Amino acid sequence: MPTLRLVLGDQLHRSISSLDGADSGDTILMCELWDEATYVRHHQKKIAFVFSAMRHFAASLRDEGLTVDYVPLDAPLNTGSFTGEVARALAEGAFDSVIVTEPGEWRVMEMINGWRDELEVPVHVRPDTRFFCSLERFERWADGRKQLRMEYFYREMRRETGYLLTSDGEPEGGAWNFDAENRKALPDMVALPERLSFEPDEITREVLALVAARFGNHFGTLEPFGMPVTEDQARAVLDHFVTHCLASFGDYQDAMAEGEAFLFHSTVSAALNAGLLLPATACDAAEAAYRAGDAPLNAVEGFIRQILGWREYVRGLYWLKMPDYKALNALEADRPLPDFYWTADTEMACLHDAITTTCEHAYAHHIQRLMITGNFALLAGVAPDAINEWYMVVYADAYEWVELPNTHGMAIYADGGIMASKPYAASGAYIDRMSNHCAGCRYQVKKKAGPHACPFNYLYWDFLIRNRERLKGNPRVGMIYRTLDKMKPERIAEIEDDARAFLEGLKPAANWP
Ligand code: FAD
Ligand code: DLZ
DSSP: OOEEEEOOTTOOOTTOGGGTTOOTTSEEEEEOOHHHHHTTTOOHHHHHHHHHHHHHHHHHHHHTTOEEEEEOTTOTTOOSSHHHHHHHHHHHSOOSEEEEEOOSSHHHHHHHHHHHHHSSSOEEEEOOTTSSSOHHHHHHHHTTOSOOOHHHHHHHHHHHHOTTBOTTSOBGGGOSOOGGGSOOOOOTTOOOOOOOOOOOOHHHHHHHHHHHHHHTTSSSOOOSOOOOOSHHHHHHHHHHHHHHTHHHHTTTTTOOBTTBSOTTOOOOHHHHHHTSSOHHHHHHHHHHHHHTTSSOHHHHHHHHIIIIIIIHHHHHHHHHHTTHHHHOOTTOOOBOOBTHHHHOOOSOHHHHHHHHHHHHHSOOOHHIIIIIIIHHHHHHTBOHHHHHHHHHHHOTTOOHHHHHIIIIIIITOTTSSSSOSSOOOOOHHHHHHHOSTGGGOSSBTTOOSSTTBOHHHHHHHHHHHHTHHHHTTOGGGHHHHHHHHTSOHHHHHHHHHHHHHHHHTOOBOOSOO
């Protein structure tokens, strides 16, 4: 009897393990689902991207002669959920088993686990072999370690994969990590590369109309839409990055610039996470550029570290620590999400810029996510569930396996240091050093107190004061507390007053929309 092979919307690669051994007698089930589009109310561009990429992938499987049961969102019998659609397919056809590749989110794994009892045929869950590091391998790495720091994991991955190793097995350039060279601000006159954008074809145009009609009240701008929706287009974005951006990626990795969404970043995360691009393809292309002398080591190592190191590490950590991880709230943060996260209606220029970019492109680069929107949420004490939901909604690359560790662990320190050795808290000085936002801001970054001072300045110290008992034992923040200890009581009171007034003035978000 044939097999029912379920392919989820972020598993869109021909090498996905659920398709291993597929033949024309099997049915490949792909479904556009109300539940998946609304369990968080994803950015309109993300829904369009996923649906269009799914439809293109289904077409490519059919071109190969495979049988695809593709359920569009508006199909009359569409039940709206993975569970409903698998049960319906089984009721309508004769299948001996269901095969699926492990999903990227805990909640979906829970659903699939439920099928083992609910369905009358066996359910086989195959490992997701798109990653360099299997979940078992990550568990072995983590086993017995007091601290799970990315850097040590990354070195093992470098050794195992051979990326950027000399013939003696040592790291190219004599060091594993060139991060110290990757912190330059953007010079005024630097020319930024043009970005690839793809004219929507008929499939994408149909999807855009569907999203406008059914999800037009979700966050974000739907059009113009130029995201890559096929493997070929994703590969073109990668090649464009390698040719035009990679050489400067390292130097300006941490830079920010007003009105410039992409700088020298690759913009491949949505394609990688949906399966259009394999991580090995991205790392191979970057290493080839280094070997050909087309990009310097600090850039190529930096790029490979993001994918081979951070991306693999956060996935391993997510599956190692879930489900308890999500409930952690080490700093007992409980503030509602400020309304400006949805509207960009804030006079703080850096936040306004990062949120505007996010709304237009369903994208912001790492430093905007970490040091602007993340840093503000950390300092203001926004409740983890509220800020996690925001990050899940607004980015086209957001899936819980990668969003949660980055937000919960890295940005807001809700995991109490499982991921980061100290909170990534920063005052306005950091933002001023790494960007040109402050020059045009209504607030003054050099002012420490009063209504014209940059709010990041007093919120930074207020955060440290509020969390003294929780953080004082951390040797990495000891020096900052020694500075705080030298402040006069009047200065402490001034910081607390400014912070209270500012935070009380924030309008909390109504549930979106
Ligand atoms: P580049 O800067 O060009 O980096 C290359 C690739 O490296 C990225 O495409 C991505 O696949 C990978 N990468 C880089 N940093 C990380 C990281 N910290 N964790 C995992 N992969 C990384 N990334 C997501 O893919 N999905 C998310 O939902 C997500 N949420 C985030 C939330 C917060 C608060 C923070 C601080 C970071 C988050 N990131 C997330 C990581 C990172 O910001 C994005 O991967 C990156 O901005 C995507 O842009 P890019 O493709 O141009 O990346
Ligand atoms: C993100 C997403 C969206 C918006 N819609 C669908 C969908 O309609 N059908 C589908 O199979 N997958 C979708 N996805 C991706 C899933 O949410 C993703 O597979 C799970 O979150 C597991 O990572």
